Amino acid sequence: MPRLALPLLLALAAAVALSGCGRQGKLEPPPEQKLVQGQDGKSKDPGPEKPKTSFFLDPLLN
Template sequence: MTSRSFLTTILMAVAIAGAVSACGRKGPLEPPPASVTSTPGEPNQATPPAPDKRFILDPLI
């Protein structure tokens, strides 16, 4: 294998891995706490955010 084809293979593998890797949190979007508004006289029924689940690769991010 020549060095050019080896380099091309490595770059393609990195590009494919980057394209299929997920980044972010799983689940629905959460609005910022300040954007939650309620009408006067209506109780605020905001639910507390779910606790973060730690993942083994979190320190790398």
């Protein structure tokens, strides 16, 4: 058990240290995507357009 404690402690310390990396906040839209003006005057991200694909259970669900 003592042999496992040091690598486990180092792995835990590395995971905690790396968990704070990255940017916080919303993702930036791609350059070609346009923002939509909302009713309140603020710009809103419309999100990616999803292609219409059919699912084999659609006749049962509709």
